[in-house]
Amino acid sequence: xxxxxxxxxxxxxxxxxxxxxxxxxxxxxxxxxxxxxxxxxxxxxxxxxxxxxxxxxxxxxxxxxxxxxxxxxxxxxxxxxxxxxxxxxxxxxxxxxxxxxxxxxxxxxxxxxxxxxxxxxxxxxxxxxxxxxxxxxxxxxxxxxxxxxxxxxxxxxxxxxxxxxxxxxxxxxxxxxxxxxxxxxxxxxxxxxxxxxxxxxxxxxxxxxxxxxxxxxxxxxxxxxxxxxxxxxxxxxxxxxxxxxxxxxxxxxxxxxxxxxxxxxxxxxxxxxxxxxxxxxxxxxxxxxxxxxxxxxxxxxxxxxxxxxxxxxxxxxxxxxxxxxxxxxxxxxxxxxxxxxxxxxxxxxxxxxxxxxxxxxxxxxxxxxxxxxxxxxxxxxxxxxxxxxxxxxxxxxxxxxxxxxxxxxxxxxxxxxxxxxxxxxxxxxxxxxxxxxxxxxxxxxxxxxxxxxxxxxxxxxxxxxxxxxxxxxxxxxxxxxxxxxxxxxxxxxxxxxxxxxxxxxxxxxxxxxxxxxxxxxxxxxxxxxxxxxxxxxxxxxxxxxxxxx
Amino acid sequence: xxxxxxxxxxxxxxxxxxxxxxxxxxxxxxxxxxxxxxxxxxxxxxxxxxxxxxxxxxxxxxxxxxxxxxxxxxxxxxxxxxxxxxxxxxxxxxxxxxxxxxxxxxxxxxxxxxxxxxxxxxxxxxxxxxxxxxxxxxxxxxxxxxxxxxxxxxxxxxxxxxxxxxxxxxxxxxxxxxxxxxxxxxxxxxxxxxxxxxxxxxxxxxxxxxxxxxxxxxxxxxxxxxxxxxxxxxxxxxxxxxxxxxxxxxxxxxxxxxxxxxxxxxxxxxxxxxxxxxxxxxxxxxxxxxxxxxxxxxxxxxxxxxxxxxxxxxxxx
Numbered sequence: 075x076x077x078x079x080x081x082x083x084x085x086x087x088x089x090x091x092x093x094x095x096x097x098x099x100x101x102x103x104x105x106x107x108x109x110x111x112x113x114x115x116x117x118x119x120x121x122x123x124x125x126x127x128x129x130x131x132x133x134x135x136x137x138x139x140x141x142x143x144x145x146x147x148x149x150x151x152x153x154x155x156x157x158x159x160x161x162x163x164x165x166x167x168x169x170x171x172x173x174x175x176x177x178x179x180x181x182x183x184x185x186x187x188x189x190x191x192x193x194x195x196x197x198x199x200x201x202x203x204x205x206x207x208x209x210x211x212x213x214x215x216x217x218x219x220x221x222x223x224x225x226x227x228x229x230x231x232x233x234x235x236x237x238x239x240x241x242x243x244x245x246x247x248x249x250x251x252x253x254x255x256x257x258x259x260x261x262x263x264x265x266x267x268x269x270x271x272x273x274x275x276x277x278x279x280x281x282x283x284x285x286x287x288x289x290x291x292x293x294x295x296x297x298x299x300x301x302x303x304x305x306x307x308x309x310x311x312x313x314x315x316x317x318x319x320x321x322x323x324x325x326x327x328x329x330x331x332x333x334x335x336x337x338x339x340x341x342x343x344x345x346x347x348x349x350x351x352x353x354x355x356x357x358x359x360x361x362x363x364x365x366x367x368x369x370x371x372x373x374x375x376x377x378x379x380x381x382x383x384x385x386x387x388x389x390x391x392x393x394x395x396x397x398x399x400x401x402x403x404x405x406x407x408x409x410x411x412x413x414x415x416x417x418x419x420x421x422x423x424x425x426x427x428x429x430x431x432x433x434x435x436x437x438x439x440x441x442x443x444x445x446x447x448x449x450x451x452x453x454x455x456x457x458x459x460x461x462x463x464x465x466x467x468x469x470x471x472x473x474x475x476x477x478x479x480x481x482x483x484x485x486x487x488x489x490x491x492x493x494x495x496x497x498x499x500x501x502x503x504x505x506x507x508x509x510x511x512x513x514x515x516x517x518x519x520x521x522x523x524x525x526x527x528x529x530x531x532x533x534x535x536x537x538x539x540x541x542x543x544x545x546x547x548x549x550x551x552x553x554x555x556x557x558x559x560x561x562x563x564x565x566x567x568x569x570x571x572x573x574x575x576x577x578x579x580x581x582x583x584x585x586x587x588x589x590x591x592x593x594x595x596x597x598x599x600x601x602x603x604x605x606x607x608x609x610x611x612x613x614x615x616x617x618x619x620x621x622x623x
Numbered sequence: 624x625x626x627x628x629x630x631x632x633x634x635x636x637x638x639x640x641x642x643x644x645x646x647x648x649x650x651x652x653x654x655x656x657x658x659x660x661x662x663x664x665x666x667x668x669x670x671x672x673x674x675x676x677x678x679x680x681x682x683x684x685x686x687x688x689x690x691x692x693x694x695x696x697x698x699x700x701x702x703x704x705x706x707x708x709x710x711x712x713x714x715x716x717x718x719x720x721x722x723x724x725x726x727x728x729x730x731x732x733x734x735x736x737x738x739x740x741x742x743x744x745x746x747x748x749x750x751x752x753x754x755x756x757x758x759x760x761x762x763x764x765x766x767x768x769x770x771x772x773x774x775x776x777x778x779x780x781x782x783x784x785x786x787x788x789x790x791x792x793x794x795x796x797x798x799x800x801x802x803x804x805x806x807x808x809x810x811x812x813x814x815x816x817x818x819x820x821x822x823x824x825x826x827x828x829x830x831x832x833x834x835x836x837x838x839x840x841x842x843x844x845x846x847x848x849x850x851x852x853x854x855x856x857x858x859x860x861x862x863x864x865x866x867x868x869x870x871x872x873x874x875x876x877x878x879x880x881x882x883x884x885x886x887x888x889x890x891x892x893x894x895x896x897x898x899x900x901x902x903x904x905x906x907x908x909x910x911x912x913x914x915x916x917x918x919x920x921x922x923x924x925x926x927x928x929x930x931x932x933x934x935x936x937x938x939x940x
Binding site: 110111114120206207208210211212214215218276279280283298299300301302326327328329330332333335336337339340341342503540541542543 | 658785
């Protein structure tokens, strides 16, 4: 009997010795990003939405979050670290958020109302010891009306806005919760000879970036500046459905599209963002899988409504929108674009069934142009500002030259002025009447359309006239003001969506843009990556993914 | 000699100051907003003003320059706007990586350049000369970023022999001279070596041909020396000029290459400059340019002093 037991033990040991290397083999997912550097890791990432995608959402949670679980439906707002929220009926500038119980930061400290207050103060309260100027820009601009926070009890927090604002829950997806206890520990570890509190705080944040602590499904463990960032799974993550199956995620910045492509083909990474379009067939032939989905992104010409601008005539605006065959452009871009019907697509809660159908209808476009007084012998001269490159601009020169050609069919004589991307941004903020606009009648700056303010409000209200915000062309009507006011003060989610749908309907009908394309966020992945869902969002959730052996 | 060296150092100080000023002005007159990396494009004007105040960009340019200069004089190059990390540490790490790359590229470029140059010069007008000269011309003519991409396509994407990007499996902070790390160095170093290889080869070819036409070579042959012994004399005579050319090329390589380091995501000074330019990260841009510019000032100073030590006539001139 003893001999049998010994043999059995030996056999088990042998089997476990053979099997254990396989079992113990770490599942590592390596991602080549388009960013030139690791997006900041302290909780408020930079590098645009790529930052939120890779060093925000995987490591941190926000009070509200985007539903990234569906590819075939709009990505909508869902509870995150807050389980429910409501505006105070007595004072619509105050919101009460109920927090999720039992959530822990990666360092083991508890997430509670005081942590929310601390995270609001890190970007809004200049007197707070942990105030960090470097986090203000990317955060405060995305929650423009939030002013302060107050803990009511450990699981209830009150947020105050500068004006009644039903968009606040959307804005809060941009405020990630970092651990106050962990930061304090790092602050206290700063050498005593550094006596200036601001300098101590700055050093604590630098240390926090190298050794972060959030509540998300992955924990940051290793930062090599400008080269790589490693995260490991958080097995105790509060949301069971999002508990990671992948052990380690490695982020590598690769700003050059060909370098990313070569790294994927050479087996250095398993996933690349924005593959070089020319190499897509070769990558597909090697078994890699292309994922894409329409993003809440708009590639437009934003029209000027200044005195003398031809776009003041709605017939001209409609004609331009009807004159271009977007399917042809899509073909030119290798299929990597979405065909827009407005700022948001049909089926979206804010769609609103506009009576103006954005489509390709050359005959109708020409009829409108004729009615407006233009013809082959009397073309309409328009000048458009664009850039040669830039985040979200897709392939601006190619696309604008195609538009220039296509609009000729409706007697538009388009003059393109290509300026440097950053200078174009500055011009966008300055407005169409600024000398730097060089008398342009339209500007080509792409934008994100996830949040009502950034998708619509900032392009149609008086308060968004330059230099306050991005209503570059000074488009405004009393009706738009009223529609925005109604949406801002509709605190019931369904009522708010209905109000936003009315706003979107009227924007499409008024056509202050030439809607040209939606980006589709192409990414090429190794076939060994499983459970991939590319939602209709700028973001993607790595947590539910798995790696096949 | 000591006095001369002291004077040269004194002369270098206003040059360094001038370099600092030019650096500062160049990055400030470039179009665009220095806060672009910490402000999204849709930020309001009020927030932009608040950020400008927090970062000190609301002060006058002379005040900004003097503050920056005062800190730079103590070795503090400021903090990167985009990453909030100290610029000095970022630049130091990048310089180390560029030196590693440049050293290996130098080794390849000088070895091949010297072989091609001597062979072409020694066997002038022969098929060997034509082959070596063709390779040298190719080296100076081929755009190196294009060559880099071709090498990546062939050796990384197609054959999968060598990695396309990065400075090692765990990043440059874990660099070790083993095969796992060394293989990351091969493609960028080869790409970087082609220009110095071509220049050294062409210079040496002309030099060797000239030396061979001198009378002392005829004398050596008349005395019955073997061709190998004659060759050794030619090499000795060509060495000082070859070394001077190589020295210049080494300086050029140590400056880093934006194109090569970006193509291969090699985390050196070129890669850093590229990131700083695209992010409009002024402190990082200023710091990196300043360090590279000062490096060349110091290099020239050292060359001046060494040349004077070797040839005292220069001091008198």
